[in-house]
Amino acid sequence: MDVQNLTFIIVGATFALYIGIAIWARAGSTKEFYVAGGGVSPLANGMATAADWMSAASFISMAGLISFMGYDGSIYLMGWTGGYVLLALLLAPYLRKFGKFTVPDFVGDRFYSNSARTVAVFCAIFISFTYVAGQMRGVGVVFSRFLEVDVTWGIVIGMGIVFFYAVLGGMKGITYTQVAQYCVLIFAFMVPAIFISIMMTGNPIPQLGFGDKTSDGVYLLDKLDGLHRELGFAAYTDGSKSMVDLFFITAALMVGTAGLPHVIVRFFTVPKVKDARISAGYALLFIAILYTTAPAIGAFARTNLIETVSGKEYAKMPEWFKKWESTGLISFEDKDQDGLIRYVADKQANELVIDKDIMVLANPEIARLPNWVIALVAAGGLAAALSTAAGLLLVISTSVSHDLIKKQFRPDISAKGELLAARLAAAVAVIIAGILGIYPPGFVAEVVSFAFGLAAASFFPAIILGIFHKRMNKEGAIAGMVTGIAFTSAYIIYFKFISPKMDKADHWWLGISPAGIGTLGMILNFAVSLLVSRFTPPPPPEVQEMVEEIRIPRGAGEAVQH
């Protein structure tokens, strides 16, 4: 059977599965809609969190990014996993004990202030929309390349599926669908990786394979470093970013991960504090399977690519090369008219431009794997994009129905009315996300660093201080959040939108790129909060009592009841 029919069958089967689960797990109450009734087992929650977290970017782009960045790609590997340690140790158990539905809930209650709640809602919605636009785009791209469906139609189909299970099932439907999506995406990621690892090193475990020897008896990474030097690139295992910048970007991604509302909210769904601790562990374990494989794929793909194209005749390129050329993701310009492909670091002489996104998608084709593996990769990419989109849409809908309508505008709304509002908000959010996917604002890639920077500079310090510093009051927390957000936004907006030409290492403050500035924003937030709280009155006794209360696990079951 040809690739396209196989892809239709495999993608169709997975979609049918997601819809089936959604019907089985539809939500009957606001509590089921917001936090799946607080009754998800930690193992299932870990899997759902992993699927929620691993987006189209993790599945499709990350290995490709690493393959072009080499050692510098470590910022994503450490940055997007290290945050889970912070989550598990510093946030998840306490927020679970707090026992409400959303992150703005915590900020609003702990700092006894609706202004603080509003700042938090604004950040949560902004961060989530930023993210979800990228997911919808990912859905469209997979559809258009593998099924030759128009991008717009691809997004409409994706919207339809997400609409169905997010609006119907809320957190409960999303959680159980994500468990299925995790299985699909990890299988789809591992199968080609294992094939390629065996092909290149004879070792079936990719994590070990990329430290192994290739058939000519040289270590793969040494060979790759050698190839890089020959072509004028920095050695693969050395990279070229400055140490300061690596440090700050990694920290911003870690802290940003721990501050992302759609990740934090997952820990409200388990029954006990103990479960919140362990489900962060499970989540990271499931995530790590993909995150430790990605650098192996990166190294394999890079070696494979250079060996296939560098210095070879253009006319003799395999079929996949032509195919991806027609999509514009590979472009070749024969500058010296010799018919050979010159792929070198020097931009003047280089003749080949390759988009990083194709590394994972084209990898099975480059390695000449069977057609069903290629179809599987398409289904995996869709699972990754849809699961993340659904989690984000839920944050948007709860922010609107719970944090804005219920907590601020219409406190007397009935439970039924609130559930309806949540469903409507989810529906509207799906449509906006779809439109953003069809007409992507040119700055999607830029705003992702924005999302992490904001999460790092706003939520993280506010929550940490709320738990670990009893004396922290609303004046301190609000001043800190506003400072963190203002500083981080100003820096990113300046370099990304006002004068993008200045976005070079010589102009950066202390050598920190906009992607890493969230770390500094976070430090400022902490400093300002602590300073302001010293000169303003302490929080009321009942809030201090609440802080004492969330520090102790006992009684978490009761907390959900009110």
Place this chain on the structure above:
Amino acid sequence: MDTRGKAHQYWKKNLKLLAILLVIWFVVSFGCGILLVDQLNEIRLGGFKLGFWFAQQGSIYSFIVLIFVYFWQMNKLDGKFEVDEE
């Protein structure tokens, strides 16, 4: 010991455990993967340079171990101070 004092003790022990685990967290990622990467790269682990291995593999494995150690230690602590959930 009264309940307040006990809660205080429990919290202090918790903070101590957190401090130890977070120091390890920092050392395996920012330490071995970024700050000391050049020095560690002199040492080899099979086909890997050690600093590179920490940055792309070792740090992630350590993170998982840290969370599970935290889980076990906290369960023990909860039991000892009788603040665990029934």
